[in-house]
Amino acid sequence: MAELLTDQEISDALTKLPDWQREGESIVRTAELAGFPQAMEVVNRVAELAESVNHHPDIDIRWRTVTFRLSTHSAGGLTVKDISLAEQIDETLGSV
Numbered sequence: 001m002a003e004l005l006t007d008q009e010i011s012d013a014l015t016k017l018p019d020w021q022r023e024g025e026s027i028v029r030t031a032e033l034a035g036f037p038q039a040m041e042v043v044n045r046v047a048e049l050a051e052s053v054n055h056h057p058d059i060d061i062r063w064r065t066v067t068f069r070l071s072t073h074s075a076g077g078l079t080v081k082d083i084s085l086a087e088q089i090d091e092t093l094g095s096v
């Protein structure tokens with residue numbers, strides 16, 4: 001099972017994830033897309049990513065605003081899996 005990250009490790013990781021914020025034992029990012037179709041495109045791409053790494057974000061979709069929340073449920077907090085998927089989500093958002 002992935003090891004929990006320390007507070008310092010989380011802070012360090014977030015310096016490279018400027019669009020993400022820590023909220024307790026999660027990291028959260030909200031993105032505004034051009035419209036609902038684009039929002040669903042991003043969500044579907046992230047769903048494929050999540051399946052490929054077997055690590056899944058909580059996703060909140062409100063028209064063109066999508067919020068991703070990451071935490072490693074099995075570890076009860078933040079692990080490298082969350083940081084890695086956040087980086088991949090940023091790449092996906094950067095490509096739409």
Ligand SMILES: C[C@H](O)[C@H](O)[C@H]1CNC2=NC(N)=NC(=O)C2=N1
Nearest residue numbers: 054055056057071072073074075
């Ligand atoms: C059995 C399966 O590997 C686990 O339930 C996976 C699925 N996706 C997951 N996603 C997240 N965010 N945390 C987990 O602990 C997790 N565990």
